[in-house]
Amino acid sequence: MMQIVETIVELQQVLRRWREAGENIAFVPTMGNLHAGHISLVNAAHSKARRVVVSIFVNPTQFGPEEDYDAYPRTLEADTQQLREAKVDLLFLPTKKIMYPAGASTQIIVTGLSEHYCGASRPGHFSGVATVVAKLFNIVQPDIALFGEKDFQQLTIIRKMVGDLNIPVILQGIATVREADGLALSSRNSYLTSDQRKIAPLLYQSLCQVKARIMAGESDYATIEAECCLTLKQAGFEPDYIAICREADLQPAQANDTHLMVLAAARLGKPRLIDNIAAKATKQ
Numbered sequence: 001m002m003q004i005v006e007t008i009v010e011l012q013q014v015l016r017r018w019r020e021a022g023e024n025i026a027f028v029p030t031m032g033n034l035h036a037g038h039i040s041l042v043n044a045a046h047s048k049a050r051r052v053v054v055s056i057f058v059n060p061t062q063f064g065p066e067e068d069y070d071a072y073p074r075t076l077e078a079d080t081q082q083l084r085e086a087k088v089d090l091l092f093l094p095t096k097k098i099m100y101p102a103g104a105s106t107q108i109i110v111t112g113l114s115e116h117y118c119g120a121s122r123p124g125h126f127s128g129v130a131t132v133v134a135k136l137f138n139i140v141q142p143d144i145a146l147f148g149e150k151d152f153q154q155l156t157i158i159r160k161m162v163g164d165l166n167i168p169v170i171l172q173g174i175a176t177v178r179e180a181d182g183l184a185l186s187s188r189n190s191y192l193t194s195d196q197r198k199i200a201p202l203l204y205q206s207l208c209q210v211k212a213r214i215m216a217g218e219s220d221y222a223t224i225e226a227e228c229c230l231t232l233k234q235a236g237f238e239p240d241y242i243a244i245c246r247e248a249d250l251q252p253a254q255a256n257d258t259h260l261m262v263l264a265a266a267r268l269g270k271p272r273l274i275d276n277i278a279a280k281a282t283k284q
Contacts, residue, residue, distance in 0.1 A: 002084050004091045023050040027142035032056040035071045037177040037185040041146045042086045055092040062128030110157045138240050150176040152276045199208040210262050211279040240265040
């Protein structure tokens with residue numbers, strides 16, 4: 001039976017009993033409005049640990065001035081039911097006051113990774129993400145934490161933070177869950193109109209085409225990126241970026257790099273969609 005706690009004291013009382021019993025703990029942090037992608041993280045967590053903890057907290061510090069924190073969809077009743085069905089052991093529901101007590105002023109900034117791509121379009125976003133994830137790791141102290149690979153820049157930033165700060169947690173990236181037509185599952189998809197929903201899969205299809213060109217030996221990455229942006233524009237997207245970069249550190253790919261990631265972000269009406277695909281470059 002899933003336990004629900006709202007305070008750090010309650011949470012840590014439960015976690016202490018589990019640890020004393022020798023049970024390891026997997027953690028899935030979320031902002032709620034859950035979909036099948038989140039549940040895939042929970043299912044993977046069950047395979048990694050005896051106990052599974054999920055948090056739901058809509059983090060205000062990762063919302064920019066042009067982004068409406070108050071309008072973010074909150075679906076707690078439906079989320080709770082999904083997590084019960086997924087046999088989560090404990091749901092942590094902290095308030096803003098608990099996560100950011102009066103006078104809190106510490107921020108974590110992962111330099112070199114946070115300023116580009118989504119970080120350039122959403123200044124301060126990744127500082128908000130890194131700070132709240134570090135706080136949650138300190139509160140829960142899980143053995144393993146699971147994140148979706150759809151937010152690959154976010155996952156890379158969290159990995160860097162964990163390594164730099166010697167946080168004793170194993171990070172596990174879980175493959176993106178997609179609709180049958182390839183569209184990555186996202187809470188943002190609910191904002192798409194029916195016409196936009198028909199167009200949206202082109203983002204992933206375009207990434208697949210970029211991957212095919214890279215694997216075929218093309219190495220003029222700037223041209224590939226520009227042509228992909230043009231394809232998306234012609235379909236009705238407003239591309240933010242298409243970036244071919246090194247998988248390890250997300251720096252722009254060079255001719256001798258082999259393990260690459262193609263990152264993309266584009267607006268389609270109201271929603272800003274993000275996606276990525278891994279590609280291994282073929283060297284001549």
